[in-house]
Amino acid sequence: MSIPETKPLQLVIKKQWFDRIASGEKREEYREITDYWAMRLVSAKREIEYGAWLEMLDDMRTPRKHHASISQLMDYFGVEFRAFETVHFRNGYRKGAPAMDFNIKGITIKPGLQQWGAEPGKYYFVISLGGEVSPKTNHAAAHGAAI
Secondary structure, rough: OOEEOOOOOOEEEHHHHHHHHOOOOOOOOOEEEHHHHHHHEEEEOOOOOHHHHHHHHHHHHOOOOOOOHHHHHHHHHHEOOOOOEEEEEEOOOOOOOOOOEEEEEEEEEEEOOOOOOOOOOOOEEEEEEEEEEEOHHHHHHOOOOOO
């Protein structure tokens, strides 16, 4: 069992996806399976050589190739998903950008939904969202008000 992360996962997203998450329509956020995102979303239970890390990333992109399940893949490489409790979404990088926080139900690897921006058949890190944490008036600006 991983130790809960004390800080929220920080994600900057486009207005289109920000609005769909804020409305409750989109309940997952996707991140490509890259070294960058693996370093942010996965933690090693033991030291992993870089070659094994790259092999793990390749296996994550096609998880059923060598492993019966994501759980088996993670156990094989001795890694686990970081236990983020919340995610902080920002709609852009500018100062005062609309923002909102959501609980995280979990992180996994699976194909994403096309209507939510995923490429067909492509595997992603999938962040499943729970409810909004203390709704902020700040994200109301993203729903029609000029920013």
